[in-house]
Each structure stands twice: as C-alpha cells, then as structure tokens.
Amino acid sequence: MTMPELNEIKNVFDEADLLFTQQQVEDAITHMAKDITDALSQLNPVVFSVMNGGLVITGQLLTQLTFPLQASYLHATRYRNSTSGHSLEWKVPPMIDFKNRPVLIVDDILDEGHTLAEILEYCHGQGASQVYSAVLINKQHDRKARPDLVADFVGLQIPDRYIFGYGMDYKGYWRNAPGIYAVKGM
Ligand SMILES: O=P(O)(O)OC[C@H]1O[C@H](OP(=O)(O)OP(=O)(O)O)[C@H](O)[C@@H]1O
C-alpha cells in the first residue's frame, strides 16, 4: 500500500466516531459469556469462529467459557456485488465433525444476515443437533435477510452505520482497533 492510501487509513481512524469504548465492549463480551455458559455448559458444543471478522470476539469469549468445548473456525466471506445478489464464498468449511452435537457459531457482526443465515443452514444440513449463534454486534435496520433473523447471543446494538474495530475492518485495516468505531459519513 502506498503512502497516500495509508494516510487515508489513518485519517479514517482519526475521524471516526467512537460508538463503544474497549471497556464497554469487554463488558458486553463478559455478559455474552455468562449467557452462553448458562445455555451450553452441559452440552459439549463445538464452537466455530467465522473468519476473519470473528477472530477477536471469539478469542475474547473463549477464555471466559470455562466448560468442555471444542474450538475451531470456518472461513466464509460474502461477495459484495451489487448486481449478482448475495452469495457466500466458503474458503474453509468446518473441519471438526459436529454430527449430533450442538454447534455455536461466533461472528463479529450480524448486518443483513446473509452470512449467518447460510452458515446456520449449513450446520443444520450437516446434522448438528442444535445450532446457536453469537455476534458481538447487531446492526439495526430493516434489511435483514429474514425478518425473524436474530442471533441467540448478542453483545451490542448499533445504528445503521459502517463500523470497524474488534475484528471488523475498514478496507482490510483496523480489525485491531480497540473499540467499535463508525466511519465518518458512513
Ligand atoms: O450480515 P451480513 O450482511 O451477511 O454481513 C456480516 C458478515 O460480513 C463480514 O464478513 P466479510 O464477508 O466482510 O468478511 P471478513 O469476515 O473477512 O471481514 C462480517 O465478518 C460478517 O461475517
């Protein structure tokens, strides 16, 4: 990346609106961990992080889930092509067999929900006994893939803005930002 582009990346951080501080996000993750523990601690689940965005939230959740589980990842990325509709590219399918076992899918954000809907459907189709979902962020708008699509465990609600931080990127950058930031003007 050339210097002017890197300057843009730095400016986006400098000008962004901080929606939630690191402390607020950590409190939300702790709250999610308690709810997940209440629901799943006796069930021997398989926990899949959805790469790339799920990396940070999953890492922070896992050490607060002190019960037997197996942790792994899957990599699914949604094409953002305005003419061909919504489709998901599976880069790495789940590599732990979860037939007849409960699954927990962990992702950073539920926006329109096409990503999560397809992953949940896949897990049901592959024979999971139950499929749970956890997202750090739910974006509030009326464009959900299905009107009834909600995650079982949600950390924080945000308005309809483009955000980065805690795993979420701006042009591939700022997944490492220590809070939830909204891009100025988006
Ligand atoms: O609810 P949706 O509108 O389907 O969008 C949510 C998905 O979009 C992002 O992934 P993306 O495909 O950008 O890949 P990334 O995880 O590598 O950032 C995010 O991590 C979610 O998985």
Ligand SMILES: Nc1nc2[nH]cnc2c(=O)[nH]1
């Ligand atoms: N970084 C980022 N990724 C997303 N994927 C879907 N919505 C968003 C968003 O607001 N920010």
